[in-house]
Amino acid sequence: MKIALTFFALCIGASVLAQPNCQAFLYYGDTLKYEACEKAKECKGHYQFSKEYQQALDAALEIDSTFGPAYESKSTAYLKSGDFLTWKRLIDKAVYYNEEESLGYRGWCRYQFFRDYQGAIDDIERLDGLVDHDIGYGANGDYHLHMARAICYKALGQKEKALEIMEMQLAQPDNHVGLYDYLHLGVVYLELDDPDKAAEALEKQIEHNDLAEAHFYLARCFEARGDWEQTMLHLEEAKRLYAQQRRMADGYMHYDDKVYLQDILEAQAAVSNAK
């Protein structure tokens, strides 16, 4: 429910200002959830890793052990500490009690933090089958869940499937192109030995969000065509943008298709030797 989502926004980050609407539980006649919701608000202002944060949510669950949002909020600190055991126990309860609201989150986290590609695919596809509206984005907003699903298929070696999903999502009239969508599309085309389509996608990436990675992979497109000059030009541009921090970044995890300085330098050395 929208109420649960507002509650997440409040508690997952200590500084989020949104007020939860616990009143909605009363409107629907669920006084127990209302009380649990009100109790859970006491986590506000505490860092999600903290004892106080966790205890506030425990108190909410003492009131109503089926209050799914509390499990999800508790789970986040364990996720970010790499504790896959406790995280999974908690998020599974969140999904059990609040399936539509927590399934996409669990799927995204399986991918982002644990590279559980099949698990992420299963969750996202299950959510897609459950609802008739847009399934939305991953927790950090960088990817639509369908794009995340596509990246997972790519990681499992199912590149054609990945391509199909990416193209479908990007063709949606109301789709908001993510920070790196065209980059991943370009990489898939490269891996499917279609440097022309890859270059087309990577040019779109550069137009949308110019990154070191886009030029790195564009260099590979030119290399495939035997155009050494353009290859070196784009590798140099990749290095320049990298130094300016214009590159894929996430505060918790490396992204798929991310490139590092060493990769760029090695590519430059390889091209120099090959010429």
Place this chain on the structure above:
Amino acid sequence: MRVSQCAFVWISRLLASAIILVLLLTTTHCKTEQSATSPAKYLRWVGDSEFDAALDDSAFALCQGDQKAIQYFNDGRGMEYEGEKPALDRAFWEGYKPVESKESGLIRIRFIVNCKGETGRFRVMEMEKDYAETSFDSEIVDQLLRITKALDGWVVKRDRDDEPTDYYQYLIFKIEKGALKEILP
């Protein structure tokens, strides 16, 4: 008339008792189901590791004490290692030898990097592919732990006052049939 009145009273009392009994049972049942979480003992933060003389090197010291260590992502810069992730990964790709095993899953090694870039308080967690806790072949874990402990390129992070600080870091290793497949984060 008197008899039917008595019967009515009797039935009413029986009904009332039944209702009370149902209510009582429901409340008790809910209360039982309501203990969703057994009382938990929390340290300062989730994931904190207290010094354990049986596990930890007593020479390793936190610069600011147990209560000040942050998480590797708290400064927004994520995992930081000299030479970046490729340098860290290389230590494992070159140092880890695949073990003949059917075991697959994840192994997390969590530790602290202190304000001098030294590491300690290593803690291991292991799971099978379905997120069930497990214990891998010690040859797998020992190798990963040895290589992790030998890593010496951790970037010293700074707190909000721009002072060198201690921070928690973890590495997660994806294992497939004894072979190392991915290193996270």
